[in-house]
Amino acid sequence: MTYIAENALIIQSDRSVLLEVHAPTADAAREAISPFAELVKSPEHIHTYQLTPLSIWNARAAGMPISEMIGALKQHAKYPMPDAVAQEIEALGQRYGLTVIEKDGLQLLLTIATLPLVELLRRDEQVSPLLGVQKSNRSFQVDYSHRGLLKQALLTAGYPAEDLAGYVDGEALSLQLLQQTRTGSSFHLRPYQQDAADMFYQAGSTQGGSGVIVLPCGAGKTMVGMAVMAAVQEHTLILTSNLTSVRQWQRELLDKTNLPEDAIAEYSGEQKSTGPVTLATYQILTYRPSPESEFPHFKLFNAHAWGLVIYDEVHLLPAPIFRVTAELQARRRLGLTATLIREDGREGDVFALIGPKRYDVPWRELEGQGFIATAECTEIRIGQDPERQMEYALTPRRQQFRVAAENPRKLKVIEELLQQESGHRILIIGEYISQLQAIAELIDLPLITGKTAQKERERLYGEFRQGKFQGLVLSRVGNFALDLPDADVLIQVSGKYGSRQEEAQRLGRILRPKADGHPAQFYSLVSLQTCEEDFARHRQLFLTEQGYSYQIQIID
Structure with missing residues (x-):
């Protein structure tokens, strides 16, 4: 058995990965595996990561090849990696992209990699109702309104879709970040904030434009949201957890961007106006007079040609917003959160409907800096x-x-x-x-x-x-x-x-x-x-x- 003393990783057959914090190569190992391994715990000396289907599909959605994941583990392993772990990464990684969603005129086209998988998914009780006319032996027409529902169903079936259908253009918005704020202090994005925005937007490609940024509280997630807005340059709907958060976004936008005050609107229990940038609370959007009633404020989602929807505190996303988000897949979607932990276990829905995790950084790393x-x-x-x-x-x-x-x-x-x-x-x-x-x-x-x-x-x-x-x-x-x-x-x-x-x-x-x-x-x-x-x-x-x-x- 090969033993490399300075290496930091111990890879176990249950797909857990232990990282020895004090090993000479610990930082390099952490950077190499964090895109595809989920950090489970990080006490003083040994950090534990887990290789899960969702963590591997997240990495595949971000463009990481399977060979790079396996190579990173082997390069930093203290002991040889169990063959079964490499085989499982290969098997899970290959599932991503076996189903592909693309534009097809006024419809979408779902293309499935193999005929046996076609038959498997045609018989799936969640996938089957969303399939329209069969266009070829491996492709189906799909209604635009079913794009999000189909992605949820395919994820549940274990074959997450690669969504290449892109986004519609929203109304133009001229927004620049100021180098000197209106309150007189200098302002520059921190390096990790710029990196997070770049990882989300990916220069406007179809591989970018949707996903989640995970940063600790106090690390400036609002700044990342504004950086993304400056990259997209289109009308933006920002959904927040409460009115205090609405007012905080207002203050930051007015202080650190060139937006005039009348370009920022509030849609809440106190006032219901819309504008190029509209701030709303989850509470007002999920209000309805009775359990049998419709949600009267969902019309906000169609009030403008939004080019970007930002979900602040995305880990709190209520079920009704999940449902309407399933219909918003043609809009760029950014989720911001300090933790993707959901007590209801709906992290998979965040992945399917908002997008993959694009950026994450350990709390203690930012503390150290x-x-x-x-x-x-x-x-x-x-x-x-x-x-x-x-x-x-x-x-x-x-x-x-x-x-x-x-x-x-x-x-x-x-x-x-x-x-x-x-x-x-x-x-x-x-x-x-x-x-x-x-x-x-x-x-x-x-x-x-x-x-x-x-x-x-x-x-x-x-x-x-x-x-x-x-x-x-x-x-x-x-x-x-x-x-x-x-x-x-x-x-x-x-x-x-x-x-x-x-x-x-x-x-x-x-x-x-x-x-x-x-x-x-x-x-x-x-x-x-x-x-x-x-x-x-x-x-x-x-x-x-x-x-x-x-x-x-x-x-x-």
Whole structure:
């Protein structure tokens, strides 16, 4: 058996790949395999990657040959790669492109590589209804409106389509990024932001123009979106998670591009206008008067000849938006996210309907370069009073999590942390409004929930930025799109069960680089000897997988 000491990879027959971080060639190995291997966890010494069908199809969709994937693994392997792994990469890689979608006049043409595969797919219950007139023994006419549905069905069948049908032209939009912002500071895209935009657009080729960019919170995903807009130069629809995010996009577009104010429109619960660049929330688009009603605001998708649709926080994409996106395949589509983790397991739909992952960078890599703050994560496990523990024991299982989450002893720990972190800018985030109200009253800090009017939210966020108070107490509205760059301490008093996705978003609230370089502090308060501990372990996975150290303190 050949043994190459300086090589960084150990490839295992279950298609997992271990990367020894301290090996001399670790950086080169990471760069070589990241396009086709999914990073599963990245603690201090050994990072684990997994070769999955989706990760391999992502790489094939980005133009990476199978031979290059196998070659990268062999080049950086410490021990010989198991033959079965190379064979599986070959088999999975060859499946991509066995079905090809191209333009055929006013219709689309699906071409299938072999006659046996034609018969297999004709008998597939999801694929078959989407096939139109058979044009030859290996090709079928497909209606344009079925382009997205067909891609979903083919992915589910295990034969992802290579979509070469291209995009329609949207209305022209003259947009340039400014080198000096309108607020007077210099502005340049960071190298990784430009790389991400270039990987998405691919000089306008049919291989580019759709896909997902994965960057940590605080790393400037909005800047990447604006760089893509500058490349595409066409009317753009931007979909966001909430009104705070809408306003953030507005501020950045007005500050860092040459767009006039009247070129940017807002389509939300507060106003419904459209323009060359239109910002909308997922909430307004998925509103309907009753479960049986149509979605009245879906007309926005046809309000302009959009050349680009940007899905901010694409990992949150609601099912109705997935459905309408299936009909938008002729538009360029950009997904932006800090994590592609979806608790509903619909990552495959993101791949099929938005596009493959075009760019990803580990959180700790950007931290090492100073683009996001260093973070220290601490879980504080707090015992309950005997009476409360008995209440927890007698509570039906479905309600036990809330009893544990609202442990009254957490209030004292919050007071102690506020004293300990005096002088820092603190966010306190939780799930249950009654608990948050009690905290806000105890420590005399403003509370922002989903019921707080948008103008009041903006006022409080603004006063926090100005330093008028030390902290804010936030409900789940604090998970997304908060532009609070000075926040450097987050106290999580309760969460949404075991959501890794939420853990990623909350950590991201404090990852903007700090002027003095001091680390951010992320505290999670968890009730000892309850189900909250079990859910916390699952939430921890995201942090440890990204390489963050995780300390545990116990207060019995």
